[in-house]
Amino acid sequence: MSRANKGLRWQRTADAMRSFVSLYGSSAPRRAIFCTYDFDVERFEAVLAPELTRRGRQFRTLVTADAGALQAHLQQSGKRRFGRFQVAPVKCRPGGVFHPKLVLLAAGRHHLVGVGSANLTAGGLGGNLEMMLFADNRTEHGRRLVGGAANFLDRLLRHESILMPLSAREFIEMALAGIPRDPTAFSDSLKTPLLGQMKAAHYDHARHNDARELTILSPWHSAAASTDGVDPAVLRKLKDSLGTSRVNVYTEGRNGRGPGLGTHARVHIRTEKISAPAKDETPATDTDALLERRPMRVHAKAYLVESSRGGGTLFFGSANCTQPALTRSVSHRGNVEILVASKLGTTEVASVRNDLADLFSLAEKSFLVTSAPPPAQTSGVVLAGHLLKGSAKTRLRLETPTLSAGVVRIAGEPKGRLIRVRIRRGVGFVDNPADIQALFKSSEPDRTSESWGGVLWERVGTSFAPFPVSVPLIAGESGAPDDVLLDFVWEELGVWPATAQGEASDDDEAQDLAADDDKDLEALTEAKHEGQLDRLAVAVSILRKRIAAADAGSSYSEARLRIFRGQIAKLDLPAHVRGVLLDYLRPGKRARRVIR
């Protein structure tokens, strides 16, 4: 649902993704990366996961969420199993939280990027007033944003204070392969605080330092244990730093009152104005009326810096108007945040202001601001677990990046049977089949089943702390090398996850496949019972063919080849076999004369 007469377009978060999938969903490989602070598993499975499925074929999906928030959610919800996606908790070591909200969908060479304020929660997916920017790589602007998102994720992976499961890192690296990076599209708090970057960006846009008015859209204590809010101290810092004379704050009120943010700030709070329809308009249907009713809870974060010569710069993204978000970098106990800067003309500024005026009204009374409660912190040392399915047995690998050696005790449910796991170099293994059985009660997550993840519990003192366990998205260490490669090929062919028989069985799928895909599928099926060397060769040959056929420039092919070379280098293969495969996938290597 959109109403494009104003500066902003109003629709549900899932709508943009739905239209991208329906337009480009037939291209492969299909991958999705979500960054969120709070993650509501049930809501995600109900709302977004179906959108990421097209005719039984799925996007390989990774959701990175703040470790503390995720733990709090898992503690509260009764969810014990996840669907076919991987949940990766992210932890900022110095003390901030992982707060960016980013969506990156890839279908073949098509990409969709979404950046803004919406978490993967009931609120973010429909209940809150959020602000998101979605763009695909058809336009120059879209390509810049995709490059910006890739650049941010790259930096995130490299940041020494960010703790993230290895398999998630691997998957992100693979999904980003071949995307040209753009370091200027996004501002993030990984190295330096956002405030300085905002000032520089505005100066860059306006070419002189004359900010006239600052408009802030930010939530106010919208949830009890939230990191959201407007900090009066930060407000002052912003005002001083940007040199603005006036500050307008648009936020959520309480019982018709706005927060008391000082005399220099005019506070507007969210109200619903029911405007009578114009006479020439057709009466709205019930659905329209329903859709027209916009959410009350404010969760969007935006900063509009107006310049005295007209026009201005709009910053929006995940950063609330708080100290950890704007004035600190990650290394200094700041949050991980992203902002996108956009240069607006005079009319666009007016449109945005109109939009805000439409939704908010001036608060005439105020209430006293108290400091917000601190965000949820993780307890326990286990970040995440991975189920590695070998040819003989299943192993559970625990990652404890904050504990290099020691012992942890885990259980399948709170107060369940405890299993001691010895940790060495930040990793521990559960090898005993009986223990695995005790942990998962015979329904262990499995690549061939509908459930790819679940929750286990770590004993911390007298209580239990949940942590997510999943089958790694990239089979890498689990399974035979040929199975791992086959998994990539199935994905390249757009049949992921493969069915239990390892073949595309759906009729619709068959119709959707091109003639080349058919040939490749046939070759794969034929190789099913061949020896391991044959299976490796067929899979790698198809991979190279597909990458070459993507026709997306040599840098794209080279980057993707590099990723696959990296994956093959990790496989459990004899050196001579690995050598031949790596040589075959060398970028720029031309196919040898083929003897038919």
Next chain:
Amino acid sequence: MSRNTISTGLVHQRDVAIWVRRRLADSQGGWFDTTGRNNWVEQYGTVLADGVGLGKTWEALAASALLLVEGSKRRSGGGRRQNIRKQAARVLVLCPPGLVSKWSREVRDPGGFAAHLKRWAGSRARRRFVVETLTEPYEIRRRSDLDHIPSGTIHRARVELPAGTYICNWNVLRREVGSGRSRLAALRSQPWDVLIVDEAHHHEAREAIDTVQNWSRQVRATLLLTATPFQLEPRELHDLFGAILDSQHGAHRVLSRPPVREYVSALTEFFQGVEPPARGLKTASENTLRQALVRSRVRTSGRRFYLIEADGRAAQIAAPERMRESELKELVPSLIKPTSSFEAWYLRRRLELADGGRTFVPTKLRQALSTPAQARASTGRRDGGPPRAPRLDALAAWARIQAEQDLLRAARDGYPRKMLVFTSFVGKAARELEQSLTRALSDAWTSVRKRRPWQRMAKGASRGVAIVARTVERMLNEDAILARSSDTQRLLKTLQSMADDPTPSLVRDLFGQRRFRKLVTKDLRYRLTALAAVLRADRDGGGWTHLHREELRGVRGTIDAIASSSIVRTYTGHDDRRDRDAAGEAFRSPLAPWALVASNVGSEGIDLHTFSAHLIHFDIEWNPARMEQREGRTDRLGRTLKEPVKVYFTLVRGTYDERMLHQLVARQRWHSILLGKTGARLARSEDGQDGVAARIIDYGEAQKLSLDLRPSRRP
């Protein structure tokens, strides 16, 4: 012996012969044609589908004898009597070119079937003509041989060839014949009492049968002989049945009859996870199918199967038709582990083939896994071969170890235990195998020579050769015609010089063993008797005796082969026909060669069983029927060795060989059930998806499913 039975010494052969006679002729001697008394009125032939090496030749000859006697009777005035005019019977045997000599020998061999036939005929005049008809064959190897057949008589403007048995290379009848009164046209249009077609599953056979059936004035009974009536799928039976059922859609009349059709589809469903077919359906299918096809015995003795490993050891495995998929996976670690340089080469080659489309990929991969020369040939480049071939190396290592054991055993008990190696590729591959095996066997002998039992035996070698030479000399003195032959004199000289020359050799050493000497003497006596018969026939002359010269050449070749010292020989399509026949003959003798490398030409029809103990599938065929035929060369009735045949596979781990094995096992399933391998444990799919399966069904269940096609006493 009753009128309606004929004994060949084996019960199952006798049963089949009686059953055929009952199916094709009634007790009154009338042929079943269109009398309407049978429920199978349009049948004029039957398929004899016993397992390989169980004497289908004798079955067919015995059945022919019974049929000829029935056919020569006629009713007159309420009684039956023999019709003298009808005693001019003609039997046509169509077979592949390589089997004409074998058929001729089987028919003529005075100690073989002819002896049983003569005993059955006794002094009864009404049976004598059958003996004459069946034991003095005309051989037609090529078209020109027809010129030497005695000219027939003209009867009602048609040429009638003399009565008798004509053993004919089926290619002669497949070619363009032309019209007129040529002998070929006459052969084609003769009324045949019995038409026997060997290896009838070949399409060449089908073409030849069509020619005869289209042109002949009458074919009264057709006997199709094949151990593998279908190669891959049961529907191939249609072709066979078309030749014996008198209707355009004759084949459908059997296979598409409700019981059989329903049984096949019920079995298909069973393999996909549905309930097994009902018992009544099975019995009905058996009864229907048995009218056209009979299979009295499936296998001679228990074969044992082994996998050759890289270090030359052999690990015993279950028979392929008894394997299930999970067992296949367990086998993988026992396959030959290739060297890393070969693995790298193979992977590069496989990548190349995967890039270049899929044309002929399986063939090229099979070639790549064969010998180094074949692998090089598969690349199309001169320098593209692998450094070593894992299969060949493993085979050589195994052959060395095995030969050492076998030679030591031979030193104890005197029995040579020979190796028969089958390869699908000829030319350089066969040559490489020959060289490699020669080296392995020589090494084995060199090592065994140092062992005490062998040294003890070798001491008596000179004396042993001299004893055999004296025996041969005595045989030549007894028969003047043999003494005059330059071939026999050459044989004698070879033996005498071997006795005088102290240079040791593998074969010469063995002459020190008493039982080995006995085996050699027995073999030479058999061959010299045959030679004498041929020479005598040649001397006596006659219209067609020159045809025996082919046999004469074969015997000469055999003597050469015996005298020669090459311990490994080849039997491939690249070899000259006479050379390879001689190699095959020599392989059956206790002397050299010790190992024979055979290609597909050697995988059907011929006998290589006497002393062969080990059969090696150097590569696997796609077709289980062909594998069965290969094994049938060794696993036959009449083996001198009494221990079970050992069958070996050489398969390379991680390569296309795994696929070949998988396919072979999967295809055995139909063979097992439809051809009545009651002992086979059958695999059944649990998920209903995969071809071969997860759960093995138990013996009882398999018994319930397998069709029993043994001839019943009441047709």
